[in-house]
Amino acid sequence: DIVMIQSPDSLAVSLGERATINCKSSQNVLHSSTNKHCLAWFQQKPGQPPKLLIYWASARESGVPDRFSGSGSGADFTLTISSLQAEDVAVYYCQQCHSIPLTFGGGTKVEIK
Amino acid sequence: QVQLQQSGPGLVKPSQTLSVTCAISGDSVSSNNAAWNWIRQSPSRGLEWLGRTYYRSKWFDDYAPSLKGRITINPDTSKNQFSLQLNSVTPEDTAVYFCARTGSGWAFDRWGQGTLVTVSS
Numbered sequence: 364d365i366v367m368i369q370s371p372d373s374l375a376v377s378l379g380e381r382a383t384i385n386c387k388s389s390q391n392v393l394h395s396s397t398n399k400h401c402l403a404w405f406q407q408k409p410g411q412p413p414k415l416l417i418y419w420a421s422a423r424e425s426g427v428p429d430r431f432s433g434s435g436s437g438a439d440f441t442l443t444i445s446s447l448q449a450e451d452v453a454v455y456y457c458q459q460c461h462s463i464p465l466t467f468g469g470g471t472k473v474e475i476k
Numbered sequence: 477q478v479q480l481q482q483s484g485p486g487l488v489k490p491s492q493t494l495s496v497t498c499a500i501s502g503d504s505v506s507s508n509n510a511a512w513n514w515i516r517q518s519p520s521r522g523l524e525w526l527g528r529t530y531y532r533s534k535w536f537d538d539y540a541p542s543l544k545g546r547i548t549i550n551p552d553t554s555k556n557q558f559s560l561q562l563n564s565v566t567p568e569d570t571a572v573y574f575c576a577r578t579g580s581g582w583a584f585d586r587w588g589q590g591t592l593v594t595v596s597s
Contacts, residue, residue: 412587
């Protein structure tokens with residue numbers, strides 16, 4: 364199984380400041396058939412299902428604000444919230460779609476400082 | 477727009493079978509461009525992908541190795557839905573169960589509302 368490790372477990376950021384979340388996979392998740400990294404980011408608020416933010420490591424899902432961006436390659440990826448808003452308080456997860464079983468990171472809780 | 481609506485009992489006795497159904501609107505369970513997944517979430521296990529079914533000229537399924545032998549995901553084309561069956565449940569199977577669609581970006585782009593299933597006598 365591909366293990367996904369997120370860091371930090373939690374972070375507190377001031378409103379308007381940048382939040383950066385890291386995700387490391389135990390294997391390269393570059394998919395040979397698409398030449399894209401099979402890595403997605405989700406946001407989850409209490410009592411709700413996860414919401415897709417980013418797929419293919421850096422493609423923003425329709426309707427997601429452009430303050431959310433994904434980057435990285437190989438086995439190291441980053442989700443950046445460029446200017447944290449109050450509504451961004453949530454837990455964020457990375458997930459690989461390269462190999463079965465599909466696996467998620469443990470989550471990063473983002474709070475307001 | 478695509479919506480997934482889950483239904484199923486919230487309480488299952490140990491050793492019995494857990495069953496949850498996901499009704500699809502705005503898409504087809506037989507779509508050649510989608511896959512239909514079950515994912516669960518618990519404090520101890522986090523988010524855990526359980527398996528999927530999809531149609532590419534014929535039906536395929538994939539399951540998490542940790543659950544093989546206990547899990548079945550079945551499409552129902554007549555009702556445009558798919559279901560999860562998990563046999564021989566224990567309290568460790570207590571979780572919120574989600575259905576989700578994998579779309580063209582190979583990501584879970586639509587989710588059901590979640591069903592809390594508690595395994596207890």
